[in-house]
Structures are given as structure tokens and as C-alpha cells.
Amino acid sequence: MIEIRMHGRGGQGAVKASFVLAEAAFQGGKYVQAFPRFGVERRGAPVEAFTRIDDKPVQIRSQIYYPDAVIVLDQTLIEVVDVTKGLKKGGCILINSDKKPKKYDLGNEYNIYTIDATKIAVENNLGSRAAPIVNTAIVGAFVKITGIVKLDDVKKGIENSIPRNKEENKKAATQAFNSI
Amino acid sequence: MKKTMIGNHAASWGAQLSRVQVIAAYPITPQTLIVEKLSEIVADGELDAKFIKVESEHSAMSACIGASATGARAYTATSAQGLALMHEMLHWAALARLPIVMTNVNRAMAPGWSIWADQNDSLSQRDTGMMHIFASSSQDILDSTIISYKVSEQVLLPTLISFDAFFLSHTMEVVDMPPITDVDKFLPPYNPEYKLDVNNPRSFGALTSEEHYYEFRYKMQNAMDDAVGLIKKEGREFEKLTGRYYDLVHSYKCEDADLIFVTSGTIAETTNVAVDELRKDGKKVGNLKIRVIRPYPKQDILKAVKNCSKIAVIDRNISCGYHGIFAQELKGALYNESDIPVWGYLAGIGGRDVKVDDIKEIADETFKSKKPVDMIMKGVKI
Amino acid sequence: MLIKFRTDKKGVKISGAKDMPPMPASLGLMNWNKTSSWRNLKPIIDYEKCIDCFICWKFCPEPAIKIVDERPVIDYDFCKGCMLCAEECPKDAIATEVEGK
Numbered sequence A: 001m002i003e004i005r006m007h008g009r010g011g012q013g014a015v016k017a018s019f020v021l022a023e024a025a026f027q028g029g030k031y032v033q034a035f036p037r038f039g040v041e042r043r044g045a046p047v048e049a050f051t052r053i054d055d056k057p058v059q060i061r062s063q064i065y066y067p068d069a070v071i072v073l074d075q076t077l078i079e080v081v082d083v084t085k086g087l088k089k090g091g092c093i094l095i096n097s098d099k100k101p102k103k104y105d106l107g108n109e110y111n112i113y114t115i116d117a118t119k120i121a122v123e124n125n126l127g128s129r130a131a132p133i134v135n136t137a138i139v140g141a142f143v144k145i146t147g148i149v150k151l152d153d154v155k156k157g158i159e160n161s162i163p164r165n166k167e168e169n170k171k172a173a174t175q176a177f178n179s180i
Numbered sequence B: 001m002k003k004t005m006i007g008n009h010a011a012s013w014g015a016q017l018s019r020v021q022v023i024a025a026y027p028i029t030p031q032t033l034i035v036e037k038l039s040e041i042v043a044d045g046e047l048d049a050k051f052i053k054v055e056s057e058h059s060a061m062s063a064c065i066g067a068s069a070t071g072a073r074a075y076t077a078t079s080a081q082g083l084a085l086m087h088e089m090l091h092w093a094a095l096a097r098l099p100i101v102m103t104n105v106n107r108a109m110a111p112g113w114s115i116w117a118d119q120n121d122s123l124s125q126r127d128t129g130m131m132h133i134f135a136s137s138s139q140d141i142l143d144s145t146i147i148s149y150k151v152s153e154q155v156l157l158p159t160l161i162s163f164d165a166f167f168l169s170h171t172m173e174v175v176d177m178p179p180i181t182d183v184d185k186f187l188p189p190y191n192p193e194y195k196l197d198v199n200n201p202r203s204f205g206a207l208t209s210e211e212h213y214y215e216f217r218y219k220m221q222n223a224m225d226d227a228v229g230l231i232k233k234e235g236r237e238f239e240k241l242t243g244r245y246y247d248l249v250h251s252y253k254c255e256d257a258d259l260i261f262v263t264s265g266t267i268a269e270t271t272n273v274a275v276d277e278l279r280k281d282g283k284k285v286g287n288l289k290i291r292v293i294r295p296y297p298k299q300d301i302l303k304a305v306k307n308c309s310k311i312a313v314i315d316r317n318i319s320c321g322y323h324g325i326f327a328q329e330l331k332g333a334l335y336n337e338s339d340i341p342v343w344g345y346l347a348g349i350g351g352r353d354v355k356v357d358d359i360k361e362i363a364d365e366t367f368k369s370k371k372p373v374d375m376i377m378k379g380v381k382i
Numbered sequence C: 001m002l003i004k005f006r007t008d009k010k011g012v013k014i015s016g017a018k019d020m021p022p023m024p025a026s027l028g029l030m031n032w033n034k035t036s037s038w039r040n041l042k043p044i045i046d047y048e049k050c051i052d053c054f055i056c057w058k059f060c061p062e063p064a065i066k067i068v069d070e071r072p073v074i075d076y077d078f079c080k081g082c083m084l085c086a087e088e089c090p091k092d093a094i095a096t097e098v099e100g101k
Helices: A014-027 A075-079 A117-123 A135-146 A151-161 A166-179 B007-017 B032-043 B057-069 B080-095 B138-155 B180-186 B213-242 B265-280 B298-305 B325-334 B356-368 C055-059 C084-088
Strands: A002-009 A031-036 A046-054 A069-072 A092-096 A111-115 B002-006 B022-025 B050-053 B074-079 B101-106 B131-134 B159-164 B172-176 B249-252 B259-263 B285-290 B292-294 B310-315 B342-346 C041-045 C065-068 C071-074 C094-098
Touching: A002 A014, A002 A075, A014 A031, A014 A046, A014 A135, A014 A151, A014 B002, A014 B172, A069 A075, A069 A135, A075 A092, A092 A135, A111 A135, A117 A135, A117 A166, A135 A151, A135 A166, A151 A166, B002 B007, B007 B032, B007 B101, B007 B138, B007 B159, B007 B172, B007 B180, B022 B032, B022 B057, B032 B050, B032 B074, B050 B057, B057 B074, B057 B080, B074 B080, B080 B101, B080 B213, B101 B138, B131 B138, B131 B213, B138 B159, B138 B172, B138 B180, B138 B213, B159 B265, B180 B213, B249 B265, B249 B298, B259 B265, B259 B298, B259 B325, B259 B356, B265 B285, B265 B356, B285 B298, B298 B325, B310 B325, B310 B356, B325 B342, B342 B356, C041 C071, C055 C065, C055 C084, C084 C094
Parallel strands: A002 A069, A069 A092, A092 A111, B022 B050, B022 B074, B074 B101, B101 B159, B131 B159, B259 B285, B259 B310, B310 B342
Antiparallel strands: A002 A046, A031 A046, A031 B172, B002 B172, B131 B292, B249 B285, C041 C094, C065 C071
């Protein structure tokens, strides 16, 4: 079983990102579970969402405490939230950032990656320049790094779980996938 | 067909596949998405049902009672305070012997305001005369809705299907949706012998003196007793259709277990994972999931626990002044029948997360303990 | 009530659970249950004073006032003698008679 934790801010689409990734893995024949951290969500407040991917039905129903991977949708969260908490040794962290991975000092036990998902979202008219919706771009980058889901399945996942701007979202995911 | 959906939507699709004819509901977090989805399903023409907007949960159940009395298949959903407001009409639905199936998303009672998982809301309805199921997966929610209409309409008792807020209601997972043509073969249209019908007038719910009231209770109790067998029988019929069987209790590795957990809802699923891990460490543990609490599956429970030496009940509820409700019920069932000691644990109250590690700790504590304890409030901060 | 009766071995008329429907339901309408015996006051309409406003017909809680040939008529099989009709009548056209006098 692979367990992934997402960190975002309310309104950025972290919960949707967990659902899109789960839907993509489901399209690839996996069993999945995706859920938000059950808080009272407000725009801008730090939020968490979780995805579990397995070959058999997922029975565990608690939150994820020891993730295999962490996705950070907003780099400013690194200063306010302990994004590596519980992350397994050798686990990966993917950060939405225009900086290089080595700019982040998160210890040497993890593999750090960055993707400028904000730029990709803006280029594809997803959300506004002030509040871009980066979830599909970051999922595209994440599946490239981890290889857990095929890009085609991500596109199918977007088709099934994103209500609007399906084509733009697929383009953003593909662009992110290709730029890693 | 396999699909991904959140638990709330599994309830909506369960109602759609059951071809409910009247839906009356009032929104409340975390149930709202059930009704939102159903209103879409009705608006899209995927279900031919009358959708009634009402001003309260009391009215929602009242509308369902009226609909069901005319012979329509009625459905509603609510949570916590909403279920409490419905309380009077739940008694009415049961004593009027109306096979309404409803969903309750288990949420902690206020105050303090909470939208998180806790079973006190639905367990407060334990004595209304409704059958009461605790679903533990989205698949269970969808399938239970269909099976419950089949059972309810035979024994003429309403069913309350409860499941944990957020841990199921807002969690997306894979659900296998049976084709509606298959469900149609399993669940025929509802056509009761006694119903409100202008061409054959009767009056219902009239004055009943002490001469007959007791006998109505006697008949209700018989219906509950019949339901035990029917839940199993219809469970097997449903299995022929889908390959999935639902019993009143589900035991996991109980046969040779020294310690058996007694659990319900999502905690039961996490406990199965804990059982596997504990077994790897050489600890002989098992898990008995109580899926149906009314009718209470006493014989099934006695059979499942007969070989163990200790029982640890995990309750996500409390009857303040006594203790965890599942623990009380279990001890009641064991008394006169068995001398297996019972440890009662509380966990997950107010939506607090119950981790695999918590369950492993409960196992260790119970193994070490020499004398049974009525209630251990696990993890409470003092 | 939809309850049947049977006779036991000793010839006593009894009814129990097996003679009853699952829920408290009556066979047919409740109009066999004539409630006139409950009445100790009896309203009587003075049709000379009555202006056919039908306020009595609207207010009767039973309802035991019917409209016959476009006039209000009290059905004494069901009137319980609450005298609401007399209270509400704008023309004081409903008189009160004490039953059994």
C-alpha cells in the first residue's frame, strides 16, 4: 500500500488533488481511498488530504501518519506546517515551487522534487493568477516521479472527477508530467 | 460496475437502485451530500421519485410516514441533531410498521458543536423499534440500503443505516454498483396489504387501549425475531447476485483467538488491519464486527466468541452514568450464557482518530490485565 | 379496529395478537363509531336567523356540520356538543339545548 499526504491551503484544491490521484490509480486498476483531514475548511487555512493506493481493498480507516510521499501545493506552508512529519525514510516530497529542490533544507533522508505548478496552471487558465488551481498539474508531476500511475490514467481520472475545464486540466497534467 | 465515490454518494445510489418513490429530507452536515446527489439523480431523470423539500427533520420523517402509509417506498437521511429532532416520528414509523429505510451519518451530539464521527446520535434511537445497521464501508452502505428495503418490507419495520461521519461520508473509495436490472430481480415493488387507499378506506394509528397495545408490542418483537433469519436469508440472495454477503455479525480470525475485539463501524475495519499485525507478532486475536445491533444477534455473538478467553469491546459512544453501549449490550448477552470476561474501551469519541496502534495498545492492555474493567476511557486527556 | 374475535374452549369470546393486524388499523372508515352519546349540550340552528355564511361549517372540529341543499345541517350522529358553532355564529342563530331535559 502506498500512502500519500497532501498539504495545501483552503481553496487551492488539495482535497480534489487527492481525489484526482485516487481516481487515476483506480483507472489503472488499483483500489483506492481518498479523504480530507476532517477540519473546518476555510480559504487560505492550511488543509491536508490523503490518498491510499493498494492492490487489494483498503481496510484501514484512520488518517495517514507515516506517508510514503508528501505533496505540498503551496511552498509557503513549509514554514508553518511540519510537512515531513512521519514521512518514511527515502520518501519523496514534491513541492509546488519555482525554486530548485536543493533550496529546501528538509534533511537528507528524503528525495525532494519541485515543479512550478502555479506557472503551468496560469498558462492553462486554471483559476486566477492570484488563486491558481494547481492540483492537476501537481498530480501530473507526482505520477512521473513515482511511476505509480500512468499519464493516460491521470487523464481518465481528470475526465471522471473534474467537472469543468477538463481539457485544460489534462493539458496542465501532461505539461507537468513532461517537465519533470 | 466498479466506480469511485464517497460514502454519502453510496447512500444516494443505494436509494436510486432501490427505486425509492418518495424522498423527504432536510440538509445537515455531514449528510448534505447524500440529499444533494439524490436531488441531482431525480432532476436528471435517473430516478422517478417525488422529492419533497421540508422545513425540518421531524417533517422529513412525517412525510416519509405519510408516503409509506400509502404504499410508496420512502427514504430519508439525516445526522446527529437532525436525527434527535426526528425521534418522535421514528417511534411512529416503527409502531405504524412502515418499512422506511433511512440513513444516518453518525455525528457527535452538540454542544460543543461537532460535525465529527460519534455513535451516540443513532444509539439514542436504539429503542424506537427500528432495525439498526452500522455500515463499515461505502460498499456496505450501498448494499445495505437495497437489502434493508427487502427485509423491512417483509417484516414491516423501518431500518436505520448508520455510518461514521467523514471516515466514510466524505471518503472516496471503490464501490461496485450492481446493475439496476439485477437489483430489480432482487427487490420487487412494495405492495403492502394494509395501506392508505381512497378506494378502500381505513384509518391508521387510532386509539388503542391497554386491551390491545401490549399485543402490538408482542407482534413487533416477533417481527424483530423474524428479521434475524430474514437478514441472513436475503443476505444470501443478495450474495447470489453480487458475490457479497452481509450478516448481522462478521467475525475475522475469531475461531482460535484468545482475545476477541468487539467493534462496529469504521473502527471495525481498522481493527481487522490491527488483528493482522498482532497475529504477525504471534498474538492470537480476532475481531467480531457487530453490523446489526437491532435485532441484536445474540446467538451469532455467543457462537463467535465461545472459544476465546477475553473480550475487548471498543465503543465510539458512551451512555454517561453507565458505560459504552456495545459493551453493555454484549455483557447482557453473555450473562447466564458464558463467563468470558469483558473489558470495555472507549475510543474515537467526537471523531477522534482511532489508529492501528491504538488498537494494538488495547490488545496489550487487555492481555496484561487480570480483572475485567467496565470502562476504560482510552486516550482521554486528564 | 381491525380485530377479529374468536371463541376459546370454554366458550369465552377472546381476541389476541393473532386476531390483529400488524399495526393499529381499522377496517374501513371510522363512521361506525358514532359519538353522539358524548354530547350533553345540543346546538340547534335557527334557519330563520341563519344567513348561510357557513362559518359554523368551517369551524366544526368534528366535522359534524354538512352542507345539504346549500344550507348548514348538523349531523347529530357525530356532533359532540362542543358548541364552537354557536360561539362563532355571527348572527347568534345557533341555540343551546341541554340533552336529556
